Amino acid sequence: xxxxxxxxxxxxxxxxxxxxxxxxxxxxxxxxxxxxxxxxxxxxxxxxxxxxxxxxxxxxxxxxxxxxxxxxxxxxxxxxxxxxxxxxxxxxxxxxxxxxxxxxxxxxxxxxxxxxxxxxxxxxxxxxxxxxxxxxxxxxxxxxxxxxxxxxxxxxxxxxxxxxxxxxxxxxxxxxxxxxxxxxxxxxxxxxxxxxxxxxxxxxxxxxxxxxxxxxxxxxxxxxxxxxxxxxxxxxxxxxxxxxxxxxxxxxxxxxxxxxxxxxxxxxxxxxxxxxxxxxxxxxxxxxxxxxxxxxxxxxxxxxxxxxxxxxxxxxxxxxxxxxxxxxxxxxxxxxxxxxxxxxxxxxxxxxxxxxxxxxxxxxxxxxxxxxxxxxxxxxxxxxxxxxxxxxxxxxxxxxxxxxxxxxxxxxxxxxxx
Amino acid sequence: xxxxxxxxxxxxxxxxxxxxxxxxxxxxxxxxxxxxxxxxxxxxxxxxxxxxxxxxxxxxxxxxxxxxxxxxxxxxxxxxxxxxxxxxxxxxxxxxxxxxxxxxxxxxxxxxxxxxxxxxxxxxxxxxxxxxxxxxxxxxxxxxxxxxxxxxxxxxxxxxxxxxxxxxxxxxxxxxxxxxxxxxxxxxxxxxxxxxxxxxxxxxxxxxxxxxxxxxxxxxxxxxxxxxxxxxxxxxxxxxxxxxxxxxxxxxxxxxxxxxxxxxxxxxxxxxxxxxxxxxxxxxxxxxxxxxxxxxxxxxxxxxxxxxxxxxxxxxxxxxxxxxxxxxxxxxxxxxxxxxxxxxxxxxxxxxxxxxxxxxxxxxxxxxxxxxxxxxxxxxxxxxxxxxxxxxxxxxxxxxxxxxxxxxxxxxxxxxxx
Numbered sequence: 001x002x003x004x005x006x007x008x009x010x011x012x013x014x015x016x017x018x019x020x021x022x023x024x025x026x027x028x029x030x031x032x033x034x035x036x037x038x039x040x041x042x043x044x045x046x047x048x049x050x051x052x053x054x055x056x057x058x059x060x061x062x063x064x065x066x067x068x069x070x071x072x073x074x075x076x077x078x079x080x081x082x083x084x085x086x087x088x089x090x091x092x093x094x095x096x097x098x099x100x101x102x103x104x105x106x107x108x109x110x111x112x113x114x115x116x117x118x119x120x121x122x123x124x125x126x127x128x129x130x131x132x133x134x135x136x137x138x139x140x141x142x143x144x145x146x147x148x149x150x151x152x153x154x155x156x157x158x159x160x161x162x163x164x165x166x167x168x169x170x171x172x173x174x175x176x177x178x179x180x181x182x183x184x185x186x187x188x189x190x191x192x193x194x195x196x197x198x199x200x201x202x203x204x205x206x207x208x209x210x211x212x213x214x215x216x217x218x219x220x221x222x223x224x225x226x227x228x229x230x231x232x233x234x235x236x237x238x239x240x241x242x243x244x245x246x247x248x249x250x251x252x253x254x255x256x257x258x259x260x261x262x263x264x265x266x267x268x269x270x271x272x273x274x275x276x277x278x279x280x281x282x283x284x285x286x287x288x289x290x291x292x293x294x295x296x297x298x299x300x301x302x303x304x305x306x307x308x309x310x311x312x313x314x315x316x317x318x319x320x321x322x323x324x325x326x327x328x329x330x331x332x333x334x335x336x337x338x339x340x341x342x343x344x345x346x347x348x349x350x351x352x353x354x355x356x357x358x359x360x361x362x363x364x365x366x367x368x369x370x371x372x373x374x375x376x377x378x379x380x381x382x383x384x385x386x387x388x389x390x391x392x393x394x395x396x397x398x399x400x401x402x403x404x405x406x407x408x409x410x411x412x413x414x415x416x417x418x
Numbered sequence: 419x420x421x422x423x424x425x426x427x428x429x430x431x432x433x434x435x436x437x438x439x440x441x442x443x444x445x446x447x448x449x450x451x452x453x454x455x456x457x458x459x460x461x462x463x464x465x466x467x468x469x470x471x472x473x474x475x476x477x478x479x480x481x482x483x484x485x486x487x488x489x490x491x492x493x494x495x496x497x498x499x500x501x502x503x504x505x506x507x508x509x510x511x512x513x514x515x516x517x518x519x520x521x522x523x524x525x526x527x528x529x530x531x532x533x534x535x536x537x538x539x540x541x542x543x544x545x546x547x548x549x550x551x552x553x554x555x556x557x558x559x560x561x562x563x564x565x566x567x568x569x570x571x572x573x574x575x576x577x578x579x580x581x582x583x584x585x586x587x588x589x590x591x592x593x594x595x596x597x598x599x600x601x602x603x604x605x606x607x608x609x610x611x612x613x614x615x616x617x618x619x620x621x622x623x624x625x626x627x628x629x630x631x632x633x634x635x636x637x638x639x640x641x642x643x644x645x646x647x648x649x650x651x652x653x654x655x656x657x658x659x660x661x662x663x664x665x666x667x668x669x670x671x672x673x674x675x676x677x678x679x680x681x682x683x684x685x686x687x688x689x690x691x692x693x694x695x696x697x698x699x700x701x702x703x704x705x706x707x708x709x710x711x712x713x714x715x716x717x718x719x720x721x722x723x724x725x726x727x728x729x730x731x732x733x734x735x736x737x738x739x740x741x742x743x744x745x746x747x748x749x750x751x752x753x754x755x756x757x758x759x760x761x762x763x764x765x766x767x768x769x770x771x772x773x774x775x776x777x778x779x780x781x782x783x784x785x786x787x788x789x790x791x792x793x794x795x796x797x798x799x800x801x802x803x804x805x806x807x808x809x810x811x812x813x814x815x816x817x818x819x820x821x822x823x824x825x826x827x828x829x830x831x832x833x834x835x836x
Contacts, residue, residue, distance in 0.1 A: 007485055007548070009539060033535050036494040036522075041535050044485040044550075067425055067462040072572045073491065073555055074524070076454040096514035098571075099559045104454075106492070106524075117451050117459050121427060130425070132462075137491055137555060141517045153516075154490045 001326075001358045007044040008358070010372045020216050022308035023148030025317050029376045031304070031325075038145025038153035045376065046304065048325035050156065053303050054135055056187050056322060057158045064180040066131040066160050071113045073137055077103035079112035083277045089201055094141045106139040109202065111274050111295060114161040118291070119280040122163060128282070128291060129169050131177075133160035135300060149301045150262070151218075156300040163275075163291040165284070170292040174269050177296045181210055181265050188303060189320035191310060193261065195221045195230040202295065204270035211261025214309040219263055224248070225255040233258065262306045267296045308377075311400075317377025318400050328357035328416070329378040333366045333385040342384050346394070346409065354418040357382075374399065380416060419744075419776045425462040426776070428790045438634050440726035441566030443735050447794045449722070449743075456563025456571035463794060464722065466743035468574065471721050472553055474605050474740060475576045482598040484549040484578050489531045491555055495521035497530035501695045512559045524557040527620065529692050529713060532579040536709070537698040540581060546700070546709060547587055549595075551578035553718060567719045568680070569636075574718040581693075581709040583702070588710040592687050595714045599628055599683050606721060607738035609728060611679065613639045613648040620713065622688035629679025632727040637681055640666070643673040651676065680724045685714045726795075729818075735795025736818050746775035746834070747796040751784045751803040760802050764812070764827065772836040775800075792817065798834060 007030065014024040026032050031046030042050055058068065077095065080086035086093075086105075094106040107113070114132060122130060138157045145153050162173035178194075185192050190212050197209040209232055211221050222244060223230035229248075236244045245256045275281070275290035282289055304323070311318040321327055328350055330343045343359045350357045358378075360369050373381050381404075383395035394412045397404035407415075425448065432442040433452075444450050449464025460468055476486065495513065498504035504511075504523075512524040525531070532550060540548060556575045563571050580591035596612075603610050608630045615627040627650055629639050640662060641648035647666075654662045663674045693699070693708035700707055722741070729736040739745055746768055748761045761777045768775045776796075778787050791799045799822075801813035812830045815822035825833075 005483065007487075007539070007550075030539065033538055035490055035497075035531055035534055036492075037520075039490045039492055039494070041490065041531065042488040043535075043539075044487055047486055047488050050488070065423065068465055069425075069462055070460040070465050070468070072453055072457045072459065074454075074457055074557060074572050076457070079453075091517045094514070094516065096512070098512065099509045099561065102455075113453055113459065116453055117461075120451060121425070121448065121461075132425075139492060143517065154492050 003358060003360045003362050006358060008360075008362075008372070008376075010375050018148065020147045020150060020305070020309070021312055022150065022216075022305040025308055025312060025375070026148055026305065029317065032149060038142055038151070040149060040152055040154075045325045049304050049319070049323050050300065052323045053188065053300055054156075054158075057184055057298055057300065058135065060180045060184045060187075061133050061158070061160060064131070064176045066133045068134060069117075069132050070134050070136060071107070071110050071117070073107050073139070075105050075107050075110075075113055077105055079116055079278070080105055083112050083115075083274055085112070085201070092140045092142060094139055108138055108140040109297070110134070110136075110159055111161070111202070111270070111293075112278065115274040115278040115280050115293070118163055118275075119278060122280070122291070123282060125165055125282060125284050129162060129164045129173055131160055131162040131173060133158060133296075148305060150305040152301065155302065158298040158300055160296040162294040162296075164293075165282070165289065165291060167292060170269055170271070170294055174267060174294045177267055177294065178208070181267065181296070181298070184298070185210060185264065187322055188307060189311075189322060190264070190307070192264070193221060193223060193227075193230050195223070195232050195261070196235060197232045197266065198234055199268060202268055202270070203273045204268045204295075207266060207268040209263050210265035212264050212306040212310060213259055214262050214306065215260055216309050217260035217262040219261050220258055221261045222248070222256055222258045225257070229254070229256075262302070262309060263299070264303055264306050265296075265298045267294070269294050311377070315371070316375030319377040319379060321379045324377060324379050326358045326378050327355045328380040328382055329373050329376075330357055330359045330382045330384060331369050331373060332359065332361050333369070333383060334389075336386055336389070339384050339386065339389055342389060346382060346384070349409070349413055350416070353413065353416065355416060382412070421776060421778045421780050424776060426778070426780075426790070426794075428793050436566065438565045438568060438723070438727070439730055440568065440634075440723040443726055443730060443793070444566055444723065447735065450567060456560055456569070458567060458570055458572075463743045467722050467737070467741050468718065470741045471606065471718055472574075472576075475602055475716055475718065476553065478598045478602045478605075479551050479576070479578060482549070482594045484551045486552065487535075487550045488552050488554060489525070489528050489535070491525050491557070493523050493525045493528075493531055495523055497534055497696070498523055501530050501533075501692055503530070510558045510560060512557055526556055526558040527715070528552070528554075528577055529579070529620070529688070529711075530696065533692040533696040533698050533711070536581055536693075537696060540698070540709070541700060543583055543700060543702050546581055546583045547591055549578055549580040549591060551576060551714075566723060568723040570719065573720065576716040576718055578714040580712040580714070582711075583700070583707065583709060585710060588687055588689070588712055592685060592712045595685055595712065596626070599685065599714070599716070602716070603628060603682065605740055606725060607729075607740060608682070608725070610682070611639060611641060611645075611648050613641070613650050613679070614653060615650045615684065616652055617686060620686055620688070621691045622686045622713075625684060625686040627681050628683035630682050630724040630728060631677055632680050632724065633678055634727050635678035635680040637679050638676055639679045640674055640676045642666075643675070647672070680720070680727060681717070682721055682724050683714075683716045685712070687712050729795070733789070734793030737795040737797060739797045742795060742797050744776045744796050745773045746798040746800055747791050747794075748775055748777045748800045748802060749787050749791060750777065750779050751787070751801060752807075754804055754807070757802050757804065757807060760807060764800060764802070767827070767831055768834070771831065771834065773834060800830070
């Protein structure tokens with residue numbers, strides 16, 4: 001891959017209505033482009049990061065025993081009537097009629113669809129436990145879409161749904177997903193907290209959210225200094241922050257603090273809410289039972305923005321290696337044909353090590369090339385210049401450390417772990 | 419992977435309204451499940467095949483220099499007004515208002531969106547040629563959805579869009595895609611024809627369709643015996659088949675025949691239709707020009723059905739290896755624990771060779787297991803029984819040949835090329 005034939009375009013400025021740093025940097029590095037309010041196209045650089053997130057999520061879902069499926073985005077309203085959510089869900093639920101005046105909704109979530117599938121396919125206790133997930137486009141008709149892909153209307157989500165024969169099973173499935181989520185968010189390199197949460201429009205008995213700590217977060221979370229207690233502040237109603245901290249402190253003497261968080265995951269124990277209302281039942285020796293469900297969401301699109309909120313400096317994004325669009329960029333400084341050959345040979349070496357890279361072979365000034373590399377946040381910058389070339393040296397700049405040093409190719413490659 | 423913990427469920431019958439063999443077999447093998455008229459969920463087995471098709475398409479697009487992006491499914495009507503298609507496109511275009519009464523459509527195709535992106539990002543001749551593709555959910559509000567995923571309302575498509583500075587460039591981009599399509603359909607193992615076609619609602623000057631030959635095809639295609647001429651019959655208007663054959667024969671003396679085909683791909687030279695109407699222009703030395711576009715579609719979902727129409731027998735599907743949900747199924751006959759160990763060891767060997775497999779470890783009769791394996795069309799059946807186990811033998815049945823033979827594991831593995 002070379003920048004000369006790749007959509008590698010940076011902008012000096014971002015639109016004035018972009019408030020969040022992640023929104024600004026994603027626009028400036030051309031990861032995304034706006035088509036309509038809250039509706040974006042993911043451009044090549046952005047989509048590469050998105051796919052890396054998808055793959056981390058997919059691998060961990062499979063390892064936890066969840067099976068991938070693909071459910072429709074367009075859902076018949078009948079199913080939402082059965083669950084009673086057609087009336088309960090707010091105006092975020094986009095409703096429309098097809099050409100035959102049948103009512104549909106554009107899926108903001110898929111509890112109804114999966115329960116419809118389950119009642120048609122799961123019919124024996126042998127079929128449980130079962131856990132299905134998908135990575136699919138969702139639509140939520142936000143009244144005020146903003147913050148780029150952080151609060152867009154169309155977005156990608158991973159949603160998983162578990163089915164169990166009893167409460168013990170449901171809790172085991174829930175814990176499996178909870179563990180998988182921790183692995184996923186660790187792999188992505190997040191500083192995050194798991195907090196008790198409100199079950200809201202999804203329903204059910206218990207739920208927890210995964211919050212990435214960031215000053216720009218829309219939610220406030222409160223936790224004790226020993227971190228044994230953590231909760232979304234919305235569970236405490238209308239009281240002031242200090243009041244809540246004081247009240248909790250009085251109870252157990254612990255210190256509490258409040259931080260802002262970006263919700264990137266939410267897991268629920270749903271119980272029989274959907275299996276009952278949509279009549280999913282399974283015949284057991286003890287009679288017919290409604291399987292107990294759990295549901296588990298991850299905001300795939302939002303993860304990119306959340307990661308940037310935690311990883312940037314004045315020059316741009318500092319992507320963790322696991323979700324960077326490329327792990328390395330090979331920057332050519334100079335016009336000698338040998339430099340391009342050296343770059344291609346280096347790219348081959350990197351590919352062999354399993355490191356994906358792009359060569360910046362554009363006819364641009366060194367300054368512009370360095371600035372662009374810093375802005376797009378690619379972890380390793382490998383600089384090939386005429387001077388270095390003559391001395392058989394290569395320069396490596398590690399974006400997250402800001403440091404750079406020269407050595408021969410062999411030693412530089414040895415430093416880059418696959 | 420084991421069938422005991424996988425959604426591997428077969429049905430004896432398919433609903434009476436399923437007419438096509440592919441529809442019946444996909445339902446019976448639980449590759450898909452209906453949620454509403456023309457709207458399906460892809461279950462684990464079906465999605466595995468779908469992902470294999472996606473990967474073949476993706477790899478060939480990348481090799482042809484196309485860059486992957488992800489465009490929104492929900493599209494502002496404004497853009498469709500600019501292209502004039504809001505009025506020209508029929509009722510297949512689903513239209514709706516959001517909560518703020520702004521008009522949107524659910525994307526059946528993405529010419530407007532990509533041209534909107536292009537006018538915001540491509541601004542110099544250096545930016546051309548460019549080719550962007552996506553694999554994304556589409557919606558077409560068919561009046562009479564039928565034939566399963568062959569003519570569903572929500573479906574997956576690969577759509578690519580090229581931008582060139584002049585006609586020569588446009589044709590080169592077109593030919594690149596045409597070549598890539600041939601590679602893709604060869605890899606999928608189709609018997610297909612490339613035929614001249616009508617440009618229809620998409621517009622433009624020239625277009626060709628890729629048709630998989632099948633008696634159940636909805637289109638009729640006509641071609642000469644030397645195959646230098648091939649066309650969709652709809653280009654000839656209302657005349658009878660024989661009349662058309664006779665008229666062509668009179669002209670050049672060649673023999674012509676008519677067959678039925680399933681359209682799996684369609685490529686267009688669009689010219690400046692969209693770049694003009696949506697004001698995508700690029701400044702060149704000779705003044706401002708509207709880049710010339712091409713667009714290129716592949717019906718990802720439909721490919722699975724088309725493949726089945728060409729590959730089945732009375733026992734079920736006969737998937738080509740490239741898009742089979744699994745390449746091999748290891749069938750355990752007997753309850754001895756050693757058999758499961760042998761199966762797992764065999765699965766490891768296969769994985770090492772890059773062959774994906776599933777172990778049928780269900781507590782079912784041998785007959786049921788064989789029938790299910792035949793139905794789901796997995797290319798290689800590897801049978802582990804107590805008798806074979808004692809004699810250190812393994813049985814291999816090749817689904818497409820119906821033949822089976824026994825040998826030791828080493829020799830059997832040697833026969834399975836990676």
